[in-house]
Amino acid sequence: MEETVMMQAIMGLIVHSGNTKSECMEAIQLAKKGRITEAKKKINMANEALTEAHHSQTALLTQEARGEKVEVSMLLIHAQDHLMNAITFRDLAQEMIELYERIKGE
Template sequence: MEALENVSFQIISYAGSAKAKCYEALQAVKAGDFEKAELLLKEGQELFIEAHKVHTQLIQKEANNEAVTPTLLLIHAEDQLMNAEISREYLLEIIALQKEVAQLKKEK
């Protein structure tokens, strides 16, 4: 149980940090700092990759017929991962639109 709790907390931590980086990137774009936004998005992507690596370990464990008993904490971790991923996709679209607006304003 302790190992599963640790894995769950890792997923929650990586996913939450990744999501936060995406929101920070949005704020940077709104402030006109596109370079900072790109850096933050890259950092966020690296955190997403780490979250997925941890999650994939659980999937591989179950694929090898090792029991992975779902707990409320694991369900919460997977929910956080999914929520962060969906938020990231929306934020990438919003950031792209913000960049386009900034470019149009610049051309005026």
């Protein structure tokens, strides 16, 4: 894979994973204020950003599957770390929104 294309994939992972986490944080804050519908919309936006991050990751995995070497660098490891954290954060945000929804509904 050309170095520029690889860097774009890595930066895509970092940027979209960061956007996922930001949307989730906003969703949690909205749910905390009882604005559950808006919080769920933010989670949907987070899911869209996460899908974009997965597209970046898929580009790298596809290359590897074709037998083309993907050079492992600190930046790639950092990007993968961002993705895993974004997924975990999204899952926890969804749980927190559900809890706030139950609390506010009672």
